Amino acid sequence: MEFHYRNTLHLYLVFLLFPMVLSTKASDPSSSSSSIIARFQQYLQINTAQPTPEYQQAAEFIISQAKSISLEYQTIEFVNGKPVVLLKWPGTNRDLPSILLNSHTDVVPAETSKWTHHPFSAHLDQNGNIYARGSQDMKCVGMQYLEAIRRLKASGFQPLRSVYLSFVPDEEIGGHDGAEKFAESDIFDSLNIGIVFDEGLASPSEKYRAFYGERYSWKLVIKATGAPGHGAKLYDNTALENLFTSIESIRRFRVSQFDLMKAGLKAEAEVVSINMAFLKAGTPTPTGFVMNLQPSEAEAGFDIRIPPIADSESLERRIIEEWAPASRNMTYSLKQKVSLHDKFGKPILATTDTSSVWWALLEAAVGNAGRELGKAEIFPASTDTPYFRKRGLPAIGFSPMSNTPILLHDHNEFLNQDEYLKGIEIYESIIKAYASHVEQARDRHSKDEL
Numbered sequence: 001m002e003f004h005y006r007n008t009l010h011l012y013l014v015f016l017l018f019p020m021v022l023s024t025k026a027s028d029p030s031s032s033s034s035s036i037i038a039r040f041q042q043y044l045q046i047n048t049a050q051p052t053p054e055y056q057q058a059a060e061f062i063i064s065q066a067k068s069i070s071l072e073y074q075t076i077e078f079v080n081g082k083p084v085v086l087l088k089w090p091g092t093n094r095d096l097p098s099i100l101l102n103s104h105t106d107v108v109p110a111e112t113s114k115w116t117h118h119p120f121s122a123h124l125d126q127n128g129n130i131y132a133r134g135s136q137d138m139k140c141v142g143m144q145y146l147e148a149i150r151r152l153k154a155s156g157f158q159p160l161r162s163v164y165l166s167f168v169p170d171e172e173i174g175g176h177d178g179a180e181k182f183a184e185s186d187i188f189d190s191l192n193i194g195i196v197f198d199e200g201l202a203s204p205s206e207k208y209r210a211f212y213g214e215r216y217s218w219k220l221v222i223k224a225t226g227a228p229g230h231g232a233k234l235y236d237n238t239a240l241e242n243l244f245t246s247i248e249s250i251r252r253f254r255v256s257q258f259d260l261m262k263a264g265l266k267a268e269a270e271v272v273s274i275n276m277a278f279l280k281a282g283t284p285t286p287t288g289f290v291m292n293l294q295p296s297e298a299e300a301g302f303d304i305r306i307p308p309i310a311d312s313e314s315l316e317r318r319i320i321e322e323w324a325p326a327s328r329n330m331t332y333s334l335k336q337k338v339s340l341h342d343k344f345g346k347p348i349l350a351t352t353d354t355s356s357v358w359w360a361l362l363e364a365a366v367g368n369a370g371r372e373l374g375k376a377e378i379f380p381a382s383t384d385t386p387y388f389r390k391r392g393l394p395a396i397g398f399s400p401m402s403n404t405p406i407l408l409h410d411h412n413e414f415l416n417q418d419e420y421l422k423g424i425e426i427y428e429s430i431i432k433a434y435a436s437h438v439e440q441a442r443d444r445h446s447k448d449e450l
């Protein structure tokens, strides 16, 4: 709030001292670049970091923005204290499926001491960089949607398709109480959505990046048991020996996947990644561990990411036969964020490949706004999009940030104000193109066809 006050004051002074400059630039002061940046800063200054996000404050802010541009709004709490804010810009043709622009309101925590500027100050430096947790992931996108609509409305544009904006909680902790419940709700069904936009990644080059699918996440825990014994004795089938045989096998698999990447044969998101997250064994004492005892149990946990095109059944077979075989007294548990199959039992594959009309519209819209799109990619980490894809909907991951280092979840996350402003233009072009598109889009997994 302290920072918020300072910025408001600063803005106030600008208005006071340079009314002439502003009035010649634009008749409506809310459309000036400084007002646009100030609104972005205001959203960034709301501390929505997990595990104690200020969701209420964020919801109030979003609704105040919706009111200022006359959008319909409602707040839905599938889980108490975790609001989903849903905004609507009604289209003139109700038969056409609508567009959903999704963004999450929470951010990951920040280690304040490692930041040059306070992560919730939204400090704007001399180079025009805005430093804040969420500046890339993904408060920028949520605000760009709103600003693009503000401009389209000011220009008199009328959408044919309805445009919905959803601001969902908890993406950073799995999205179960946010996007997952929203996508499965009756309210969601009633929106008649045809295409979803959600987050992508910054691009260090000139070209924007866009994603049509993402790797799925498995959390694997393998557990070995064996007879306990004296620390001095050599014998077969101890828990740790059993576990290490598996770990060695897992490491060989990891190397084989990594080699494909290193050789340039596959992209990061096209290989199965597997990394150890924990290793648990031993009998603790107040000062350490019992040292003359071989434990009877040992466990290891792994984070596995699987490309949508990978053969997940063969991977599961590998777990059963090689990584946690009963023959070595091993068991395993496997948790996955979403099923690899949609509600029709089809594997969730590339739901918006480059042959779809949605993709062509995106490329054209970005081009019309004077930028270029890189080739379609698979997202290397996880987002909320699988919840929408699971409903059979095409979903595009897109955060318009070019010439920007990828700093999501990193210290000193920032976005340059010019890139941010350019992104608004890009969304203006995208929303215009999608909202005036008349044909029923043909997409392999789209609702229209099913």
Ligand SMILES: [Zn+2]
Residues within 6 Å of the ligand: 104, 137, 138, 171, 199
């Ligand atoms: Zn995100």
